[in-house]
Amino acid sequence: MTRVRKVGIVGWGAIGRVVGTALAEQRVTGAELTCLVDNRPLGESAPAPQVSFDEAMERCDLIVEAAGQGVVREWGERVLSSGTDLLIASTGALTDEELSKQLLSAGPGRVYFTGGAVGGLDLLQAVRSLGPLDEVRLTTTKLPSTLEQPWMGAELLSRMRTATGPVEVMSGTARDVPVKFPKSTNVAASVALAVGDLDAVRVQVVADPGAHHTRHVVEASGAHGTYRFEVAHLPDPGNPATSQVVPYAVLRSLAALAGRTGQIL
């Protein structure tokens, strides 16, 4: 019989709550919710004890990061060194190549990334075996309020706030963009993880007051073919920076790690 994975969740927010509730209701075969970590008090209604990060590493064999890039930076290597596996939602942290190298070589715990809000990563990763892609482009379109950042100047903020149609707020590579929008462009880093090159992925971030759905369009081409994946997600009602589907992508990743059979990986 396979062992039951003891899962801890860091971040009891839009993603963590849905994931934690599903685990607590035993909707993921082979995985159980053991504890929660958050820097805010979670209160009585939380379905598992709130513990410190150190305690979570002792109690769990798999930690789900659903809190932010800073948590990956601060805790990632310690989690893996303690022998606990780590499933990362905030893939943008991996744009720091030093951190990325540390996590990929740390252990004995293993590091995993959820596909999150974007699709087609499996195929892009497979295509990579045929040779490098010539061009990879990601266009992310979101509601302006979800893209506002402390570093933005008055002129850009005003353009975003008064826009009546799409406004480009940044274009760059998957190395530059997730650092500038840490809570809302992890998808750029996820695409780069799939194609294996941060600088090869050109990213355009667009604010659109009409974006009732968050849209991610991935276009890639190379000697072996052309690829286009487009998704349009309803935002989470409590945190519109995050698409509603993301916790379900995390649950799918968890189910694979817990050993479910009979599905496409």
Ligand SMILES: NC(=O)C1=CN([C@@H]2O[C@H](COP(=O)(O)OP(=O)(O)OC[C@H]3O[C@@H](n4cnc5c(N)ncnc54)[C@H](O)[C@@H]3O)[C@@H](O)[C@H]2O)C=CC1
């Ligand atoms: N890969 C992907 O496609 C996506 C990744 N994300 C990532 O997931 C993260 C979480 O997303 P949501 O659940 O929507 O955010 P959220 O803001 O709804 O919840 C985050 C939770 O983490 C807690 N938290 C923050 N910093 C912490 C710390 N240092 N220690 C302990 N707890 C901490 C907060 O108190 C909050 O409860 C985002 O910041 C983003 O980096 C989000 C959406 C898509």
Ligand SMILES: O=C([O-])CC(=O)C(=O)O
């Ligand atoms: O949820 C989404 O659509 C994308 C997102 O926030 C991210 O990439 O960080």
